[in-house]
Amino acid sequence: xxxxxxxxxxxxxxxxxxxxxxxxxxxxxxxxxxxxxxxxxxxxxxxxxxxxxxxxxxxxxxxxxxxxxxxxxxxxxxxxxxxxxxxxxxxxxxxxxxxxxxxxxxxxxxxxxxxxxxxxxxxxxxxxxxxxxxxxxxxxxxxxxxxxxxxxxxxxxxxxxxxxxxxxxxxxxxxxxxxxxxxxxxxxxxxxxxxxxxxxxxxxxxxxxxxxxxxxxxxx
Numbered sequence: 001x002x003x004x005x006x007x008x009x010x011x012x013x014x015x016x017x018x019x020x021x022x023x024x025x026x027x028x029x030x031x032x033x034x035x036x037x038x039x040x041x042x043x044x045x046x047x048x049x050x051x052x053x054x055x056x057x058x059x060x061x062x063x064x065x066x067x068x069x070x071x072x073x074x075x076x077x078x079x080x081x082x083x084x085x086x087x088x089x090x091x092x093x094x095x096x097x098x099x100x101x102x103x104x105x106x107x108x109x110x111x112x113x114x115x116x117x118x119x120x121x122x123x124x125x126x127x128x129x130x131x132x133x134x135x136x137x138x139x140x141x142x143x144x145x146x147x148x149x150x151x152x153x154x155x156x157x158x159x160x161x162x163x164x165x166x167x168x169x170x171x172x173x174x175x176x177x178x179x180x181x182x183x184x185x186x187x188x189x190x191x192x193x194x195x196x197x198x199x200x201x202x203x204x205x206x207x208x209x210x211x212x213x214x215x216x217x218x219x220x
Contacts, residue, residue, distance in 0.1 A: 003108050003159055007037040007084070008148055009073045010116040011052070015145050025153065028162045036152075044072040053119050062120030070115065070126045077113050084111040085131040089147035091140065093133030096151060100134075104151075105158035114151065116144030180217040 008016060019025065020036050028034045045052045046068060053063040078084055094100065104112070115126075136147050156162055185196040199211045 003033050003110075004105070004155065005035040005037065005111040006152055007039060007077050007111065007113045008116065009039045009041055009070075009077075009113060010143075010145060010148070011041050011118060012116075012143065012145055013038045013040060016149060019149050020152070024157060024162055028156050028159065031161065033159055033161055034156050039073050039077060041069055041073050044069040044076070056120070060120075064120055065117060065122040067123035067125045070122065071129065074113060074115065074129050081111050084113050086113045086115060086129050087132045087134055087151065088115050088126075088130045089117065089136070089144040089151075090133050091135055091138075093135040095135050095137065096154070098154070101151070101154040102158055104155045114144070114148045116148055118143040180219060182212040182215040 010016060016038070020029070025034075025036075029036060041052055042050045046066065051066070052069045053065050056062070056064045074086060104110075115130075134147070134151065136150060141147065185200060189196045189201060197211065199207050202208070
């Protein structure tokens with residue numbers, strides 16, 4: 001198995017594939033570092049219309065995702081790999097950050113199932129299936145596909161062998177929890193009167209390192 005496998009349970013696989021089949025995600029999969037799989041929740045829907053949602057008990061607007069299809073979909077994956085851990089994007093979860101991404105990326109031969117909710121939410125009885133509840137912040141999205149992509153991207157790029165430079169992930173923003181990376185420049189040295197700092201053109205690695213250290217910021 002790849003170092004990390006992701007199985008995404010979703011109603012909208014076509015919304016996910018273009019991103020995961022592009023750039024660094026494609027490269028990581030091509031090199032056998034990660035593996036992406038998909039499970040269509042609709043395959044486990046109920047009745048002739050493969051229904052996955054219904055009205056909430058107690059009333060209210062919108063529809064809730066039913067627990068039966070969710071259980072069936074997750075169990076279909078865990079039957080093949082009981083050690084797989086289930087991630088649920090949800091407003092009540094732990095707020096995602098670089099440290100958590102590093103923890104997920106550091107575990108080799110792991111299998112993560114990401115369930116993508118939709119509609120007004122899900123039947124609370126799915127919670128016994130969930131290993132990790134994750135929030136991206138204090139806002140609501142239409143579904144769990146964007147959070148799934150964000151989590152996957154932030155994990156995969158930290159796996160050794162994915163980024164080009166050996167220390168690329170070590171010096172970037174939030175690599176120590178609250179740092180903001182120093183400003184960076186490339187050619188030309190003078191663009192419309194906006195010049196690259198002289199120290200970066202000096203060739204003096206000690207001075208460059210000191211400049212970068214001085215210009216690194218830290219968030220609160």
